[in-house]
Amino acid sequence: MALLPHNRLVLTERFHEPAGDGGDPEARQKIMSSGFYAPNKNLGEFLTDTAEYDLNTNRYKMIDYLPVDEVQGQNEGYAFCAGAAQMADGNVVMVGGDQKWFMEFKGRNYTSDGRRDVRVYRNGKFHKVASLPTQWINGMESKLYSGRWYPSVLTLPNEDILIIGGHHIYYSPDDPLANNPTYEIFHPSTNSLSTPVTVPMLIETYPVNMYPIVHVLPKSxxxxxxxxxxxxxxxxxxxxxxxxxxxxxxxxxxxxxxxxxxxxxxxxxxxxxxxxxxxxxxxxxxxxxxxxxxxxxxxxxxxxxxxxxxxxxxxxxxxxxxxxxxxxxxxxxxxxxMPLARSQSTAVNLPDGTIAIIGGSGKGHQGGNAGNPYNFDPVNTVVIFDPAQKIGSPRRWRQGAAATVARQYHHTALLLADGTIVTGGDDEQNYIDRFGVDPYSLKLEIYHPPYMFIADRPHFALDKIPTHLSYHKTLTLHFTTAVAPKIRTVSLIRFSTVTHSTNFDQRQVILEVLKYSRDKILVRTPPDSKIAPPGNYMLWAVDGRGAPVVKAAEINLREGNKMEDASGWNEEDTVEPEWTEMEPKEESKSGTSAGEVGSVVSGWMVLVGVFIGLVGVGVSL
Structure with a gap:
C-alpha cells in the first residue's frame, strides 16, 4: 500500500492461486477443491496485481501493465513481494517482486520476471525504468538467481534510491545462491543503477535478512x-x-x-x-x-x-x-x-507525536501460502505508545479499540491526511478453519485515533499554504480562526509505503515555531534533507489539547523547490502562546464490543478508538 496525494492509494497484492508446491498432498487437494482459489473477484478484462483506490469516492481502477504472450520476463513483471519507496518528486518506485510464468487468464498467458524490475508509478500506471543486473554463476549468466525478492527500498538525502537485501529466489534458506547480501543505488535522474556493493552484515544474518529495516540518519x-x-x-x-x-x-x-x-x-x-x-x-x-x-x-x-x-x-x-x-x-x-504480545504488527506515526501499533499475530510469524498460514491468533487491539511519557507512566502505553478485520500476514496500515489510519490486506483470514474459507480480506478499515474525538479541532487555511517547500526557510501558517496561540507543535510526516510490517518512508519531523499571532504562526522548515529526506509530506499542527488540524496540508519538500522566506510578519500582531500541559488525571477504562467505541479517559484528553469498516469495499484486489 502506497499513499498518493489527494487521499489515493496504490494497492498491490499476490495473485489468488493454489497453495505453493510441496507440503501435504491431501491438504493441498482440500484447499484446491474448496473453491476459494479463483481469480481475484475484482478482475475484469485483464490480469493484474495492482489497483489505484480513491478514498474520496470509494472507487478503484485496476492497473493494466503485465506482459501478455511475451518472452519470459521481457517487460514489466509481477510486483508482489517487491519493495517500494516514495520518491523525491512524489512518484512511487517499486523494486523487485516475483516470477510468474504462463499465468492463464481469459485464454491468454501472462509471463513476467518481476524480480529484476525497477518500476515507477506515475500518472496512474507503472513504468519499467531499469532492470536489476543478472547474476553470474560459474562463469555463466543466470536469470534464475537474479534480481530481488523481499528487498528494502529507501530514498536518500540526495534523491537517489537505496535498494538493499532480499533473496534472488523464492525463500530457499538452505541454498546459499539465494542470498543477495548487497545494496545498489538507483539514480532517478538517469534511470541507471550503480554496481552492487556487498554488506557483510547481510551475509552474517542469512537467511533471516529479508526486508532489512533501514533508516536515513539525521546527523550523518x-x-x-x-x-x-x-x-x-x-x-x-x-x-x-x-x-x-x-x-x-x-x-x-x-x-x-x-x-x-x-x-x-x-x-x-x-x-x-x-x-x-x-x-x-x-x-x-x-x-x-x-x-x-x-x-x-x-x-x-x-x-x-x-x-x-x-x-x-x-x-x-x-x-x-x-x-x-x-x-x-x-x-x-x-x-x-508493550501491553500486548504480537508479531508482524505495523507501526504508524501520528501527528500528536504518539505511535499506533496495528495488527499482528499472537502465535507464529510471517510466511506461508494463502490458506496455509504460519500465523494464528490475530491481535486486533490497537496499542498507542507515547514516547514523551516516562517509563512506568500509565500514559506511555495505552490500549485502544479492536479491529473487526484481522490483519496478519501481508497486512498494511498508513496515516491519511485527515488523521485516520487506513488498514488493508491479510491473506490469512482462514487462520481458524483452513478449508472452505476464502483467506483473502477484501475490506479496508479506518481507525480513528483518540484525537479524532476532541471537539472543535483547529483548521488550516489550506489555500494559503504553499504546496512546495524547501529547506531551512521560514513559513507562515494561517488558520481559519484565532486558534494560533493554542498550537503546541507543528510537524511534517512523510507519505508512506507499507509492506510486510515495514514502512521506511514514514518519518516525523517537528518544526521550530518562531512566532505566534492570533490566526497564524511562523515556523521554520527542516534544516536539511538528512533530517527530512525529500518527498511528499503531510504538514500538521496540534494544539495543547492534543488535537491536530482537521486536515493536514499536503506538500512536497525538496532542495530544488522554489521558496522564499516568509515576509510581511507584523511584529505588532505577535502574541504569547496560550497552551499549557495539564497534569494527568487517570480514570477507569470503559468500552463496548469490538468495532465500536472504546475509551480511556486520561487527563484533558479522551482516548477513544473506533474502527469503521468501509461497507461494500472489495478492493484487496
Missing part, C-alpha cells in the same frame, strides 16, 4: 540497517559498514526481520532533542513457550532437519520492545515491554 546522512539480531551503519558513498550493534540474544527472541519481523518506527525528530534518532523495534517471535522450553519447529515432530531459522507456527509472540539511540556514541539497546 548515512543509512542504519538491521537484519536478524544485527544492525550496522552504512556509508553509501564508500560502502563502509561501521558502528555494529547487536540485539540481545539471551532473550531467545528470533531475529528481527522477515519472517520473524516486529513493528518498527523512529521517534519524532526535533531540534529540541538535537534531532536524536531513536529507533524502536517492537514485538516479534519467541523461540520458547511460557514454560521456557523450546517450541518444536516445523518438521521436528516428523524427524525432518531443523535449523535455527526453521518455521515455527506454534511459537508465541513477544511483547518485548527495544530502542536504540542510533547516532549516540556507545549507545546500547534498551528493553521495554
Amino acid at each position: 546522512g548515512r543509512v542504519w540497517a538491521l537484519a536478524g539480531h544485527e544492525s550496522v551503519v552504512i556509508d553509501t558513498h564508500n560502502g563502509n559498514q561501521v558502528n555494529s550493534t547487536s540485539l540481545p540474544k539471551n532473550d531467545l527472541i528470533m531475529g528481527r526481520s522477515f519472517p520473524f519481523a516486529p513493528g518498527h518506527w523512529l521517534n519524532p525528530l526535533s531540534k529540541e532533542s538535537d534531532y536524536n534518532a531513536v529507533a524502536w523495534i517492537c514485538g516479534g517471535t519467541n523461540s520458547t513457550g511460557p514454560d521456557g522450553n523450546p517450541v518444536p519447529r516445523e518438521g521436528e515432530r516428523e524427524g525432518k532437519p531443523v535449523h535455527w531459522w526453521s518455521n515455527c507456527p506454534d511459537c508465541p509472540a513477544t511483547a518485548r520492545c527495544y530502542s536504540l539511540e542510533i547516532e549516540k556514541e556507545g549507545a546500547r539497546w534498551v528493553a521495554e515491554d
Whole structure:
C-alpha cells in the first residue's frame, strides 16, 4: 500500500492461486477443491496485481501493465513481494517482486520476471525504468538467481534510491545462491543503477535478512540497517559498514526481520532533542513457550532437519520492545515491554507525536501460502505508545479499540491526511478453519485515533499554504480562526509505503515555531534533507489539547523547490502562546464490543478508538 496525494492509494497484492508446491498432498487437494482459489473477484478484462483506490469516492481502477504472450520476463513483471519507496518528486518506485510464468487468464498467458524490475508509478500506471543486473554463476549468466525478492527500498538525502537485501529466489534458506547480501543505488535522474556493493552484515544474518529495516540518519546522512539480531551503519558513498550493534540474544527472541519481523518506527525528530534518532523495534517471535522450553519447529515432530531459522507456527509472540539511540556514541539497546504480545504488527506515526501499533499475530510469524498460514491468533487491539511519557507512566502505553478485520500476514496500515489510519490486506483470514474459507480480506478499515474525538479541532487555511517547500526557510501558517496561540507543535510526516510490517518512508519531523499571532504562526522548515529526506509530506499542527488540524496540508519538500522566506510578519500582531500541559488525571477504562467505541479517559484528553469498516469495499484486489 502506497499513499498518493489527494487521499489515493496504490494497492498491490499476490495473485489468488493454489497453495505453493510441496507440503501435504491431501491438504493441498482440500484447499484446491474448496473453491476459494479463483481469480481475484475484482478482475475484469485483464490480469493484474495492482489497483489505484480513491478514498474520496470509494472507487478503484485496476492497473493494466503485465506482459501478455511475451518472452519470459521481457517487460514489466509481477510486483508482489517487491519493495517500494516514495520518491523525491512524489512518484512511487517499486523494486523487485516475483516470477510468474504462463499465468492463464481469459485464454491468454501472462509471463513476467518481476524480480529484476525497477518500476515507477506515475500518472496512474507503472513504468519499467531499469532492470536489476543478472547474476553470474560459474562463469555463466543466470536469470534464475537474479534480481530481488523481499528487498528494502529507501530514498536518500540526495534523491537517489537505496535498494538493499532480499533473496534472488523464492525463500530457499538452505541454498546459499539465494542470498543477495548487497545494496545498489538507483539514480532517478538517469534511470541507471550503480554496481552492487556487498554488506557483510547481510551475509552474517542469512537467511533471516529479508526486508532489512533501514533508516536515513539525521546527523550523518548515512543509512542504519538491521537484519536478524544485527544492525550496522552504512556509508553509501564508500560502502563502509561501521558502528555494529547487536540485539540481545539471551532473550531467545528470533531475529528481527522477515519472517520473524516486529513493528518498527523512529521517534519524532526535533531540534529540541538535537534531532536524536531513536529507533524502536517492537514485538516479534519467541523461540520458547511460557514454560521456557523450546517450541518444536516445523518438521521436528516428523524427524525432518531443523535449523535455527526453521518455521515455527506454534511459537508465541513477544511483547518485548527495544530502542536504540542510533547516532549516540556507545549507545546500547534498551528493553521495554508493550501491553500486548504480537508479531508482524505495523507501526504508524501520528501527528500528536504518539505511535499506533496495528495488527499482528499472537502465535507464529510471517510466511506461508494463502490458506496455509504460519500465523494464528490475530491481535486486533490497537496499542498507542507515547514516547514523551516516562517509563512506568500509565500514559506511555495505552490500549485502544479492536479491529473487526484481522490483519496478519501481508497486512498494511498508513496515516491519511485527515488523521485516520487506513488498514488493508491479510491473506490469512482462514487462520481458524483452513478449508472452505476464502483467506483473502477484501475490506479496508479506518481507525480513528483518540484525537479524532476532541471537539472543535483547529483548521488550516489550506489555500494559503504553499504546496512546495524547501529547506531551512521560514513559513507562515494561517488558520481559519484565532486558534494560533493554542498550537503546541507543528510537524511534517512523510507519505508512506507499507509492506510486510515495514514502512521506511514514514518519518516525523517537528518544526521550530518562531512566532505566534492570533490566526497564524511562523515556523521554520527542516534544516536539511538528512533530517527530512525529500518527498511528499503531510504538514500538521496540534494544539495543547492534543488535537491536530482537521486536515493536514499536503506538500512536497525538496532542495530544488522554489521558496522564499516568509515576509510581511507584523511584529505588532505577535502574541504569547496560550497552551499549557495539564497534569494527568487517570480514570477507569470503559468500552463496548469490538468495532465500536472504546475509551480511556486520561487527563484533558479522551482516548477513544473506533474502527469503521468501509461497507461494500472489495478492493484487496
